[in-house]
């Protein structure tokens with residue numbers, strides 16, 4: 001089952017195609033153009049020599065011929081595109097080099113000339129965060145009111161050491177401030193990053209995505225580093241032979257990045273598309289569709305999707321989906337407002353659920369929720385879960401899942417919370433209820449005082465019992481965030 005909401009096919013991430021189709025009710029093409037701009041990292045304003053990976057034509061390999069007018073480039077690209085696909089909505093994409101780096105009247109003339117072309121519904125402008133003047137920002141704001149405007153900002157990495165190595169010549173602060181300036185004006189922001197930059201680890205690449213997640217960005221382009229002929233990067237590669245990611249490593253990293261990325265961020269690109277003649281490494285990059293397929297396959301294998309790591313409940317649900325069959329007997333040991341019970345009962349449609357809570361309010365809320373959903377195959381007990389075994393004695397060895405969601409009742413009295421002593425008793429007693437394949441799922445909340453004590457004691461219990469099998473799942477490195485423990489029955 002695909003849980004991902006921004007998809008109507010096998011994709012488990014938010015594709016640009018899907019976004020355009022739903023926003024504009026039709027397929028939309030980006031027409032790449034080369035407007036002949038320069039770059040402040042070439043002419044000495046910010047630096048010289050450019051970014052070390054950049055090709056001679058400024059990363060605009062598929063843009064038109066710079067010697068032709070923008071209009072001619074536009075129609076030339078359309079001719080080629082029309083052979084393959086049919087569409088009558090276009091976004092003019094100023095791709096090569098730094099497309100806001102010119103006097104305002106030049107920018108205006110170029111942008112306005114393509115906006116006049118038939119069926120052009122918007123502009124996408126690729127640039128550097130240090131190359132948008134205040135007067136340009138004002139103009140972009142005005143433009144944004146008239147057309148569908150996107151500004152694509154190059155970042156590549158959040159790591160300063162790498163940024164210096166690749167000669168980006170702007171800071172992370174500069175980038176972050178420009179995102180804020182553009183968003184103040186309500187302009188869509190797409191960020192370009194590169195995986196596989198020299199000496200970056202997988203963790204560093206994931207950190208870049210986690211950083212971007214916290215910013216108000218609307219899209220991302222993920223590239224694999226191309227080592228192209230005639231670049232400084234190629235010289236560095238010949239000298240230092242730094243590690244180039246294999247296809248498997250790349251796919252693994254991208255899937256991790258997607259799991260960590262907010263689900264509303266549109267994925268404009270997920271792999272590079274270099275011209276074969278210019279490419280030195282990695283050669284697997286020339287088979288773009290192969291890489292895309294591998295990413296789909298890997299997400300399917302993991303049964304995850306973009307945004308999966310947003311909450312630990314996605315993992316809980318993934319385990320429940322695999323574990324609970326329609327005739328199963330299950331227990332919710334902390335019913336609270338009844339959401340876990342509801343999720344379980346939607347799986348065990350012909351089975352039965354037993355629920356426990358010490359608060360009448362919890363029983364009322366859960367009853368209300370389940371009745372609203374026309375569910376009757378359950379029984380709730382107003383008592384502490386430590387009595388679970390006595391209460392359900394006749395179901396010993398018959399239960400396939402017991403769930404604990406520790407802590408206090410959401411929106412309820414925060415003083416009434418699960419307590420270490422009774423929780424440990426309840427977990428041990430639940431163990432005896434499990435059938436051969438049964439599991440216990442416990443969501444731990446170390447973020448509050450009682451929860452921290454509970455967590456420590458729980459880990460002691462699990463650690464001391466050498467027979468026990470348990471797994472820990474965390475969706476973030478925040479030590480205060482809730483996480484999941486799965487305890488399986490040892491045969």
Ligand SMILES: C[S@@+](CC[C@H](N)C(=O)[O-])C[C@H]1O[C@@H](n2cnc3c(N)ncnc32)[C@H](O)[C@@H]1O
Pocket residue numbers: 333334335336337338339340341356357358359362383384385386405406407408409410416417418419422423
């Ligand atoms: C975090 S909430 C559960 C949320 C719930 N799973 C849901 O989906 O809304 C924890 C619940 O455990 C209950 N609780 C605390 N001590 C308990 C105990 N000894 N036995 C059973 N429930 C207990 C609290 O009253 C609270 O409603």
